[in-house]
Amino acid sequence: MPRVSFEHIVKRYGNVTVLDGLNLAVEDGDFLVLLGPSGCGKSTLLNLIAGLQDVTSGRIMIGERDVTELDPKDRGLSMVFQSYALYPTKTVEGNLRFGLSARKLPKAEVNKRVKWAADLLQLQPLMRRKPAALSGGQRQRVAIGRALVKHAEVLLFDEPLSNLDAKLRTEMRLEIKKLHDTLKPTIVYVTHDQIEAMTMATKIAVMNDGEIQQFGTPDDVYENPANLFVASFIGSPAMNLAAATLTVDGGQPLATFADGSAMSLTDAPFDNDVQPDREIMVGMRPEHFVMDATGSAAGHAAFELPVRMVERTGSDALISLDFAGEHLFVRAEPDRAVKIKSGDAVSVHYPIAKLNLFDVQTGQRL
Amino acid sequence: MTDAPVMYPRKPQRIKGRSIAIIVFLSMAALFFCIPLYVLVVTSFKEMEQIREGAIFSLPARWTWEAWSYAWFDACSGLTCEGLRQGFWNSVAILGPSLVASIALSMVTGYALALWKMKWAGTFLFVLFLCAFVPFQIIMYPLIRLTVSLGIYGSMTAIVFVHTALALPVLTLIFRNFYKDIPEDIIKAAVMDSGSFWRIFIEIILPMSGNILIVVLIMQITSIWNDYLIGVTFGGLGTKPMTVHLANMVTVSTGTVSYNVNMAAALLTAIPPLVIYFVLGKFFVQGIAAGAIKG
Known part of the structure; x- marks a missing residue:
């Protein structure tokens, strides 16, 4: 062969x-x-x-x-x-x-x-x-x-x-x-x-x-x-891609989203050297979100966002959150999802190490 | 892959004004063909005395096969008086080889053009297309010269040769278009499995060609059997087809015109294609409709 x-x-x-x-x-x-x-x-x-x-x-x-x-x-x-x-x-x-x-x-x-x-x-x-x-x-x-x-x-x-x-x-x-x-x-x-x-x-x-x-x-x-x-x-449901601006503040990389919220990228998996002041896409897989996380955890980004709608797909449920006017899809256990109604605010964490960062201009991974 | 046809019970329909009009029109069209045929048939069974009375629609006073047997065994065509028999067997002898040669050649050419990558295939098809529209009369004289120089003029071979050559453009286009609709993947699979031009043709393509073969067979049998011009032009003494014998018999200029014999002879000549239609007619319609559903 x-x-x-x-x-x-x-x-x-x-x-x-x-x-x-x-x-x-x-x-x-x-x-x-x-x-x-x-x-x-x-x-x-x-x-x-x-x-x-x-x-x-x-x-x-x-x-x-x-x-x-x-x-x-x-x-x-x-x-x-x-x-x-x-x-x-x-x-x-x-x-x-x-x-x-x-x-x-x-x-x-x-x-x-x-x-x-x-x-x-x-x-x-x-x-x-x-x-x-x-x-x-x-x-x-x-x-x-x-x-x-x-x-x-x-x-x-x-x-x-x-x-x-x-x-x-x-x-x-x-x-x-x-x-x-x-x-x-x-x-x-x-x-x-x-x-x-x-x-x-x-x-x-x-x-x-x-x-x-x-x-x-x-x-x-x-x-x-x-x-x-x-x-x-690749991925179904697809990866969430949120537009942001990359800046470096005191040696620490930082992504600022359209709604003004910022996310520290210190622990983020950069393949290349960080070059500041550029438009990037922050990619987050729906299944990597942690539901019902309170406070702040090390190495995690925290979001508190209103729910737009809840979709049950069978073995999973998909919660759509309103993030700077865009959909942010989060995978959840169906038992948990039934208790959520649109309009509720939920807090979720995302592990920074599992972020995918792309340069908007070249489309390439950072 | 053809799935088994699903038969839905037909809804009973009320007869509407429009369908009455269609039925009337169709009946008239049918009568248009049936009345002459009726006259033909009844006349062929009459005796000459009754025919001379002039009532062409009347039934025979005495039904007799005499005219038929005279036409078959004794009628004169030119100088020979051996009936239509010889012409019939000539026609059969022309039909067989012409059919086999024209269909075999055009089938393989159509298969090659449709399913194999060939240089100049497009140009070749265009030339074929043009050839299909050239009237026979235009190339008749060059063809005569050609057959003379081939040394076959006046023989049965010449008639077969011309029939085959003239049928090739149209038949090749028909086969090519039929084969073009065979799903591409089947040919790809066959090329990867075997790769042999003839093996794929014989084992895969030929068994799928049943429907179109019937159509072409009927077309060719009818046109070759009914041909007069090629037979009279290229046939020599003793090699002329039945239609030529019939024409010679009917256009006799001496003695009385034996209408009953003429009608019987005409019917005898027309019977073989009719039989083919009755036997293969069902398949013919299927074949024409098959274009979209085979594979």
């Missing part, structure tokens, strides 16, 4: 440049998720590895092989499509077998692999059926089976779960994760769903406008977003 790397990939359609000098490497056995909004170039990137589209310039390596100019069938990959792309006139078994048609395999080996995939994905009872007679989840399992029988070194997934309903999606997510744990292939998985990315990936590449905004582990991307785009894209 080799590493996959992209080197200086450029892709243009006519005058439109979709990817401009992109570099990215997936290590052997990694589960890489390409995550980004529609039109960010993630599917293009997947098609480029698969060989379904040609790069304008650059090099794609799989292991030690330069596959940039190879035909799709010779690249040693298999792919699962969003629409499943099962062959409608073939039975499930025929679909699995056709996946092996490019390889000149002995009949016994073909039978063995088809049986292996059928057992692994519980397709045995469906083998004689046509795709039209299968449910969405069954179709997706057949599509995955068709990809697996090839014993490809690299598996590609193109938004494979987005046509399924929420419950099936959760099940299939687990199944794919389990397959990765047992078979350990290198996986490149494209999605716009951050939950899929967070739950399955070992590495996430967040993309926007054809550029990789951040590449790292799910924890890293979530806790230390590299820029404003990643901060606002």
